[in-house]
Amino acid sequence: MSTTYDILVVGGRVAGASTAMLLARAGARVALVERSAYGSDTVSTHGLMRAGVLQLSRWGLLDTLTAAGTPPIRETTFHYSDREAQQITIRAKGGVGALYAPRRQVLDRILVDAAADAGADVRHRTAVTTLLRDESGRVAGARVQDRAGRTADLLASLTIGADGIRSAVASAVDASVVRRGESRSAILYRYYAGLRTAGYEWAYAPGAGAGFLPTNEELTCVFVATTPARMQALGREEAFATLLTETGLAERVFSAEPASRLHGWAGAAGFIRQSWGPGWALVGDAGYYKDPITTHGMTDGLRDAELLTDAILRSPLAQYQATRDQLSHRFFDATESVASYAWSMDEVRLLLREVSSAMGDEVEHLQSLPSALLQAPGAGL
Structure with missing residues (x-):
């Protein structure tokens, strides 16, 4: 049995569910498959930074997050072993008045529900067994299997791997590593x-x-x-x-x-992968993973979901990777240095300032994207 979609998203966590939601809102026929159960927990650093909160606000989901009992975070304190703590107030800016650190069973469920509400066909406890290809070798969807052993062919013009650092999609398309880190926490x-x-x-x-x-x-x-x-x-x-x-x-x-x-x-070295090719793309940790010590993984996933969606709707996929990498390289370098644990206390303070500066760059870019298009369904592909 086969069903045809415009987009197949493999992986229904932060990056995958967000991508499915945005594309479905834009009028695409989207299937979203996820191995785990609906509303299940997963290992996570929890913290959303300003760019991540900005995304949820622009997508109309921030009120749902706060209604779920996620407390607002209005200040950040930095403790250093060689001096007094430094306290910083989170200033209201660009529609973001606070930060949040939701449990994953809360955030992931909100994003999956939003994807389903937008019209995506969401299938939990469903795993990809193999990618499908057309006569030219272009990826044309995937064969999936649910927990009951039932199989189905989900055909799609574009298959998006959002299935984490050990991405089966990335492995199947032999996505090359553009950059590889050495440090790990x-x-x-x-x-x-x-x-x-x-x-x-x-x-x-x-x-x-x-x-x-x-x-x-x-x-x-x-x-x-x-x-x-x-x-x-x-x-x-x-x-x-x-x-x-x-x-x-x-x-x-x-x-x-x-x-x-x-x-x-236990830790894993960071990487930046080639994230698009004939009939496929990668988003979230499948395409770009850095050490969690800078607590930016969920924010990266929300950011890159919109970068990928914007490229699918408006520009070549090559532009998605170019923009993602432009916003990521400086942050990647600083995170690598922090995760080495080879710094002095003066050096770590400088590295954290570099991280903060890189965060500002991505917020500025995200605010320039066409939020009206992404909130209104029916634009089509």
Whole structure:
């Protein structure tokens, strides 16, 4: 059995669900397939930066996020082991009055529901088994299988891989790596109840990072980060306590109530892949992944969903990659340096200023995109 669409999106998390929603709003016939269950959690850094909040606001979804109990974050505090903390107020600008750190079962569900409301055919617990190709070798869709073992051919003019850093779509089309990083963080995180924090808090000490992110259900996500070698040498619980102590956050954390088990990420080197070809494109971590220490992965996914949609509707796909890379290279370089943990305290402060500057560039670009087109269905392809 086969069904024909304009667009097939493989992967229904932040980048994939956003892309499916935007294209469906523009009048495309879209199928969205996702391996996991609807509303399921996943490993995440949680934090949305200004560009990510801007996207949700422009798409009309920010009110839904706040109605789900996601607390507004109106200040950020930077803790350094060699000097006093620095507190920065999140100023209202460009329609963004606060930042947010939603749980993934909240954000992903909002985006998937928005895609379905726009007319996308959403299929959870469905995996791609193989890509389909036409006589010329161009990608022409995919064969999928659900949990019951039923298969179907989903034919499409464009197949978009939004299926993460180990993307099956990227592997099937042999997408080349344009840039490859070397640094990687090992990260541990746990949720706590009763941990008082006014907003985002980031902490740095030689060879260590940590932070607080207030999230849904009145919980705070507490993370620590260091090199994989040091994390492995210490062991999970010892590393969590040691790194919190080094960064000066331990006393506050251990006076609060743990509300989850300890989650972990062993780390992976960043990369920028070739992200388009005959009948295919990549978005989100499938095409561009950088270390999570700068807490920008979800924002990247929301940003690149709109960059890709804009290119599909208005310009060659090559323009999507060119714009994405232009907005990403400086951020990628700074993140690589932070994730090396080889910096001095003066150096990490300079790197964080570089990260902030790169964030400003992407906000400026996103504000220039035609939001009216992306909010109104029926434009067609």
